[in-house]
Amino acid sequence: MMATGAPFLTLLLPPLVAALLALVLPARRLVSSAVHAVLALVSLGAALGLVYLVLDGVTPTWGPTDLFRVDALSALLAVCVAFVTTLSALLGPGPGREQHYTPVQIRRFRVFASLFAFTMLVAVTANNVGVMWIAIEATTIVSAVIVPLAVSKASVEASWKYILIGSVGIALAFVGTVLGYFDFVTLVGQRESALNWTVLLANARVLHPPVIELAFVFILIGYGTKAGLAPMHTWLPDAHSEAPSALSAMMSGVLLAVALYAIMRWKAVVASVVGPVFPNRLLVGLGLLSLALAALSLVIQRQYKRLLAYSSIEHTGLMCMGLALGPLGVFASMLHLVNHTVAKSMMFFLSGRILDRYGTPEIASVSGLLRVMPWTGGLFAAGMLALLGLPPFGMFLSEFTLLRAGFADGQSWLMAVVLVFLAVAFVSLLGHLNRMLYGAAPAEVRLGEGSGWAVLPLVGSVALLVILGVAVPAPMTALLHRIVEIAGR
Amino acid sequence: MVSQLSVGGSTLVLLGGLMMLWRRGVAAHIGAFTFQSVALAATMAMVGWFAGDWQLWAVAAALLLVKGIGIPLLLKRMERRFGSERELEPYVNTATSLLIGGLLVLLAYIVTAPLVSVSRLPTRTGMPLAIGLVFVSLFIIISRKKALTQVLGFLMLENGIALLAVLGTHGIPIIVEIGVFLDVALGFIVMQVFVYQIHETFESIDVEQLNRLRE
Amino acid sequence: MRALFFLMVTGYATGAAVALGLGTGPLARWASGLAAVVGAAAGLGLAAGVCMAGTGFSLAAPDLLASAGGLAFRLDGLGAVFLALTSLVAAPSALYGVGYSRALDGRPAQRQAGFMLNLFMLSMSLVPLADGTLTFLLFWEGMSLASYFLVMTEADRPEVSEAGQWYLGMTQLGFACLLGAFLLLPAGGPTTFVHLRAAAAVLPTGTRDLVFVLAVIGFGAKAGLIPLHVWLPRAHPAAPSHVSALMSGAMIKMGVYGLLRIGLDVLGGGPAWWGALVIGLGALSAVLGVLYALTEDDLKRLLAYSSVENVGVIALGVGAAFLFQSLQMLPAAAFALAAALFHAVNHAAFKGLLFMGAGAVLHATGTRNMNRLGGLIRGMPWTAALFLLGSVAIAGLPPLNGFVSEWLLFQALLPGIGASSPLVAVLMVLALGMLALTAGLAAACFVKAFGITFLAIPRSPEAAAAHETAWSMRTGMTMLAGACLFLSAASFAILPRLSAVAAPLVGLPAPGPVLRAGLTLQTPDGLAQMSPGIVAASLGLVVLVAWVAVKRFASRRPLRVGETWGCGRVVQTPRMEYTSTAFAEPLRRIFAEFYRPTEDVSIDFHPDSRYFVQSISYRSAILPWFERYLYAPVIARIRLWSERVLTLQSGSVHAYLAYLVAALVLLLGWLVVTGQR
């Protein structure tokens, strides 16, 4: 055990500082963009440092009654969050996008995006499940503020749906949290640390199964709403399609994962109390429903950002099912999470570029993308193929492992159904991709990449996806194995 | 004694929710919410008194300040702005609403049976009412069309949870409590901003018009 | 052999890298093409080495994709046959591609095409080398993906985009089935084929059957067996022609390879109905494939449908192998399998050649519509001669290799008539009848393909102005033509090797049944022999003698060139010729029940008199049975469901919240109900 604040502060402070700086720095200067990127990189470095600590066998904790704690699972999520935050700082609204946003809007975006990152980082590093809840609730608030960055009827509508459904859902998760605490207090008595995940887990054996089952239903519905699990997913396509692309990238890339993280934490406790069958059944049920609904929704989708949003629901459903398929399933699910973070964030950034150029969110109006913007188009194609689970990208590996886990777990029929829906999703996504990439470009659209440097970081994303698909780095594998130890029951 | 008092307090809090179902005017809704918040603060104080827990007093005071006074004031301001828009045609009419509210409370009794059976706290008897309030609030949010009413429903939902926490556990850890308060306050402010935004862009706070985004 | 393996991988990889790095000019084309030729040569060497030595080659790369168990490679006889076949087409295709893709010079598509082509050939070569679930599926997907991008090379045309979609859709459907089949096999643990074999041995019968059926669907979709063929006549013509050659010549054979690997090697064969299923699909594909090919006016689509036919013919042999094995007629099974393998190799040679020929035609005239071609034999004598050779081979006419494998298949099916079960016997009789009908129709089909395209008067100015193709393209075609001749002449030496490959798969010791007597081929019972070499020699001798005799004894008066005689009409125009459509008309009428042609004739008369016609337009289409009655309903159903699901996303926030609460209440109710139990 290591109880020092340094790693936590280097992880958590930069986004806070960034939020404050954004208030004072001029919005349109390159320097403010650079400051943001540097701060995000510091945070990312801290997250990677935490990974190394964790792999060294250290579990850093900090704060009164070990309020913060980082184990392998937290470290992985922290890296994901910091990674997408960095990309967002580099590619988000800022210099070069003046024609789309006013300085006020850019500033507002920077402030709240930084706060958003901060809340997510707190959520994944908090040991106290109450604090985790607070942080996740706060993610809704701070992100909802910038969904209608450019006010329009659609964006206001989306943000209202997002905040209302998100808040109601997350409130239910609080009911679950209170119920869990209630059971603990009833048995063990009141204690400041009672909401600490470690304490809950340590006392799991004495908790009451009926109460914990009840609590888990609330928690699953609650955090499931944030994670975009069907049938609570309804806010997601709206918010993701209307938000500025950099925010969509953060939401789709990591917010869903953070919500899933919360479910995993609780699942570990619940599984120790009532055994794995009960939570697994629920996870598989919701996961399959999400996968099915999302796959079918992809078929006749008309807008590409909504397409990506539904694809997020599909992948979250898959990850959710993976959590229920034994250690190998958890392994695959986490690998999938990482892949999805990298791929989906990239896709939303790219869709932002496409939206800028074509000025329309409709798939039918986008054609000849490869000719109009060769780099963006190529990366978009690569990202979509990655999302479809094709080699050499990482999702091939994670989906394969996930299915293998399912078959090894004896769930052949379930996996057969999964395969059918995956195939439906595949064909539909591919059809839409085809339509966008090829064909003649609309006459009024300007040819040429234009500020091509902006996609450079995304080339890194593709490279990362390929690395994840060809040879997962050893530390990553080790980290995933640690996570399986934590959550693989 | 404590048990009866807590049930009594919880009933008052729940009644606040049912009043929302019954009345249609915005002012009446705000009144119901204020009444409910005050009742909740009183119940908290009562539990704090019997449990000898100073933290609960503090929480009760804060609650009174924020939800009993602060938020109602802001709500009043909004009412002056859109006061003319009443809940004229909810999805479910008043009589049915009240009936469903009753059924939801019964459902809460069934669902919370394991809770009541495991707890040794004297206040546990009020817990079904707290969960009942949660359900009723959800029902309000679903069945009412004005954005403002939905905000009120959401605030009541939080009141229900607070009631549940205080009855079941005599209050959650203070640090969590502070965070929750912050969230509630911030969340309310943001929602309020959105309600104004809706009013600006749609010239009405009727949520039914928010149906552009489909598929 | 390790060296050859690495040379192969390096060759293709260099080709891919060079295509990306050296720009979009001739240098990149040549460098990438030649690197691929080196890779293909190494692949051929590796396959030949394994075939000759009889020992396998294996290599593990546990560091790649370590988190899923790592990659493993192994090449045995069966794999070697398919690696050889792939390399056989790959080298000429690469060479041909150098000339063919000159049109892409200076465009980014050039880079993509060169890169994907090498990637395609590499992953296709590694599929038969793959040892184990992950490796196999990885390269399988790589092969599909790379070929998809190659199909999309000329994506500006709308039908290409549609073709790509059908292609990847069907491929993915198949892949899903394969994933199911593979993952049903082991219950965890390592997944090399040795382990899978052990795992399969203890599987319950139902699961084995399921695995096999899934494999048939999955591999059948890749092989293009009817009714899973719908992508093939769309995608193969859409691709650049050397890619079509690779896809038709080699890639669809991977479906056959997979079926053999899973069905015979891993599962070790099964009940008789497995064989019957494959035979049934094979017969259906063979006959319908050639019937579709016959009515096709698009030269490349004709060739694509002919690939469906030939895969069907191969499947007949494979199915017979399955069937005979289940009936314990092991030598017959090995014979049938060897015959099927030989046909697979032969088809690779002549179909590759024909697609390249069609590509040369397309290159020279800009059209694939045979009704706009004709007379190319004058402008493109080389291409015409090579295409003719390919046509004779594919029509199964002696003395070329197509006939040899057809003869072998006939002989291989013959023992089935003697099977104890009358059901099997009847099936075999029907299969034989179908095979014969297919052969006859194929001959008609390729008379049309060659005759309409290359002979008579050009039907369009483009065809009249056609020129011979670049020598790199001609070299590619010549190599495959040489392969056709070699495969026929050396069949007596090749068949024993194939027999040795086939024997262990059906459970016989290594050399397998004897298929050779001296320089002739012989059935295992020794009762029937055939020698393509002697037939060719006799034929050649007779023709030579006849030619000399005619020269010597017949009239020496010089040849007079005149107009084609035409019942007294003055000028002959191309409009008077038989067209591709007209050529197929009799068969179209005869098989009208199947084609269900719809004809639409509209005549514009002269305003003054109905005896004068201004224009006649004729449009005719045949019924797309499978698209309309199999795929369209499924697609419509999915779209319907999709629409229904999307009505959930109604826009009403109340409805959304209601879903949330409903989910909560349902789960709570479920909890209450199960909790009380």
Next chain:
Amino acid sequence: MSPWLLAPMQGAVALMLAPGLVGAIRWMKARLQSREGSPPWQPYLELRKLFAKEVVVSSNASWLFRAAPFIVFGSAVTVTLLVPLLAVPLPLGGAGDLLVVVYLLLLGTFFLALAGLDPGSPFGGMGASREMTVAALAEPTMALAIFALAWGVGSTNLGQIASRTLSTPSEALAPGHVLAFAAIFLVTLAETGRLPVDNPSTHLELTMIHEAMILEYSGRYLALIEWAAALKLLVFFSLLGNLFAPWGVASVITPGALLWAAVTLALKLLALGGVIALVETHIAKLRLFRVPELLSASFILALLAVTASFLLR
């Protein structure tokens, strides 16, 4: 006497007999129709005349047009080296069986059809299209009939089939044999362009098949093609004669046996020719689109033949 001389000898005999067979059929047909008719040796005279005549070639035709007659002729002659005309077993028996024979003939048809398309005349295209249609549809019948014959022997080797019938004469009347004979007879009518499928004596009708293909040929090329057609007829007849009733075929190679074999062969050919003449006198040509009916009838016969063969095993 070396057995290797047998092959050229068979070829020579076939080449000599073939025009005579055509002439004989024509003569018998004329007699049956109460016409004077040309003498049986008329085809020999025609061939001599054609070889001596000038050749006219269409300006549209390519080298293929000039090469095709040799290939057609060559394939027909090669077949006569494989078929047991005079003796069994043949030296080249190991080089090709019944399937090779059938497909060699198809090779000839293939090139003839191409040659028909080459000059670009509508007649040529029409003939090629029809010829290939008929050939394709005749294939399954032929194959099944072959297997009906082969089934009892277990081999498609011509020599083996003939020897088997020689050694067990009762086989000749086995139902499988009889049905297969009927099937092959019908196929013979179709493949050799006889009535009711095609009219060999027509030269300019919209119903013609074979004649339409060769309309552009003249001089020595036409001679080769006519000769090849006659050879094809002879091959089919001798298959019918020597496979189903192989008596007279030499099984030891002595000049006497071979002579006797040649005589019996001639007699069999004459007999079958008589049957053809009779048939052609009595029936009219079928419409083209009713030809498939005839061929499906023959297919059924062949199917029954196979079935009978393995039912009676």
